[in-house]
Amino acid sequence: MSSGNASNVPGIITCKAAVAWKAKKPLTIEQIEVMPPQKGEVRIKNLFSALCHTDAYTLDGLDPEGIFPVILGHEATGIVESVGEGVKSVKPGDYVIPLYIPQCYQCEYCKNPKTNLCQAIRVTQGQGTMPDKTVRYKCQGKDVYHFMGCSSFSEYSVVCEISLCKIESSAPLDKVCLLGCGISTGYGAVINTAKVEAGSTVAVFGLGAVGLAVIMGAKQVGAKRILAVDMNSDKFELGKLYEEVIMTYASNILVIFLLAKQFGATDVLNPKDLKDKVPAQQYLVENFDGGFDYTFECVGNVEVMRTALECAHKGWGVSVIVGVAGAGQEIKTRPFQLVTGRTWKGTAFGGWKSRDSVPKLVQQVIDGSLKLDGFISHKFPFEQINEAFELLHAGKALRIILTNSTDASISS
Ligand SMILES: NC(=O)C1=CN([C@@H]2O[C@H](COP(=O)(O)OP(=O)(O)OC[C@H]3O[C@@H](n4cnc5c(N)ncnc54)[C@H](O)[C@@H]3O)[C@@H](O)[C@H]2O)C=CC1
Ligand SMILES: N[C@@H](CCC(=O)N[C@@H](CSC=O)C(=O)NCC(=O)O)C(=O)O
Numbered sequence: 001m002s003s004g005n006a007s008n009v010p011g012i013i014t015c016k017a018a019v020a021w022k023a024k025k026p027l028t029i030e031q032i033e034v035m036p037p038q039k040g041e042v043r044i045k046n047l048f049s050a051l052c053h054t055d056a057y058t059l060d061g062l063d064p065e066g067i068f069p070v071i072l073g074h075e076a077t078g079i080v081e082s083v084g085e086g087v088k089s090v091k092p093g094d095y096v097i098p099l100y101i102p103q104c105y106q107c108e109y110c111k112n113p114k115t116n117l118c119q120a121i122r123v124t125q126g127q128g129t130m131p132d133k134t135v136r137y138k139c140q141g142k143d144v145y146h147f148m149g150c151s152s153f154s155e156y157s158v159v160c161e162i163s164l165c166k167i168e169s170s171a172p173l174d175k176v177c178l179l180g181c182g183i184s185t186g187y188g189a190v191i192n193t194a195k196v197e198a199g200s201t202v203a204v205f206g207l208g209a210v211g212l213a214v215i216m217g218a219k220q221v222g223a224k225r226i227l228a229v230d231m232n233s234d235k236f237e238l239g240k241l242y243e244e245v246i247m248t249y250a251s252n253i254l255v256i257f258l259l260a261k262q263f264g265a266t267d268v269l270n271p272k273d274l275k276d277k278v279p280a281q282q283y284l285v286e287n288f289d290g291g292f293d294y295t296f297e298c299v300g301n302v303e304v305m306r307t308a309l310e311c312a313h314k315g316w317g318v319s320v321i322v323g324v325a326g327a328g329q330e331i332k333t334r335p336f337q338l339v340t341g342r343t344w345k346g347t348a349f350g351g352w353k354s355r356d357s358v359p360k361l362v363q364q365v366i367d368g369s370l371k372l373d374g375f376i377s378h379k380f381p382f383e384q385i386n387e388a389f390e391l392l393h394a395g396k397a398l399r400i401i402l403t404n405s406t407d408a409s410i411s412s
């Protein structure tokens, strides 16, 4: 790797990255060139990054904004390597979490307490570039696009200063990467978006890390009944999935794999078990006191979104869409469902204003009030990234942490 020069101006870094050249094809580990950070930009060394379903969705060609070749990845912890002109909030050596929803503090969205959707760089971020409409990555002489403003499946990446938060150096860096997306999203969906009250009833569809974080949040706020729904019954109990994972990937498994019930679910349902093909919403309304106070869709399936809305309680039930549906998909229901008092909402990053909130969530991890271990099923070296995608697709993993850098150290 070559870095820097005699005048202290950062130079091009040559390092490894997992490049997605095309949709639906495995990533390839390549030598890439990472340009120096420009005005308002920061170059970071990614230490740990985790896979989110949204990375798989984009690699599968389902994202209308998907663009290739690209470096995916958006749940990471890193260390600042160099900063561009004008950068004040971080300096080389600071530990950081990249944020796919930035916080500029200046746009009308940042000034509005009702939203976390800073729009300062949204257009160019969606086009896979930095705000000046150019990219900072090259591979085999070709430009490679950025992803969600993060591209953490690279040893080094360049991100906007407004897309970074500085975190405590004492944080467990190999775990708090999860706060860059999935766990913050599920937890925030409960706390910020739905504002679930103690004593509520809750149904959660989809028991990946996002859905399990919803369950964790619902339990924390004192929900009295939490139904966990998944087509994969292995997600309900500590056991079956765990045993299979141990047998297959014995060298990589962590001995912490808590599933729906361990997170706080009081009831579980596999819709495949419903007799006589009764629609799931009908079954749920009939068997759960007319429906739930709050429901959360954490799958990305528009049929499930409809079920989640229609099993929210008549008169007051609120259904939150968390899952991201594929290009061309649309939601539908009878308007009568809304006329009769159900509310349909959505959430991005759990409603957290990112730079203000993520350092506080990290602090909660440090003080032990927010626990992340149960969301981590595997830790792999970065080079095993394709195996990690296969496990996620097969429903045999929650969050898989990739160790991006040889000098990253793992907390106990
Ligand atoms: N709105 C936001 O800000 C964010 C949205 N997401 C989205 O949230 C969703 C969940 O993400 P992860 O937990 O990472 O995914 P995951 O792939 O780990 O988990 C999804 C779960 O849904 C289950 N599932 C699949 N089909 C189902 C069905 N018909 N009914 C019930 N369960 C079903 C799977 O078995 C799996 O357990 C994805 O769509 C992802 O793109 C993720 C992060 C942030
Ligand atoms: N690019 C897609 C939409 C993808 C999407 O909805 N992303 C979520 C985060 S998913 C994280 O894992 C999100 O927060 N979106 C807000 C945003 O401004 O993109 C499409 O074009 O439909």
Ligand SMILES: [Zn+2]
Pocket (backbone or CB within 6 Å): 052, 053, 054, 055, 074, 181, 182
């Ligand atoms: Zn994500």
Ligand SMILES: [Zn+2]
Pocket (backbone or CB within 6 Å): 102, 103, 104, 105, 106, 107, 108, 109, 110, 117, 118, 119, 120
């Ligand atoms: Zn803003």
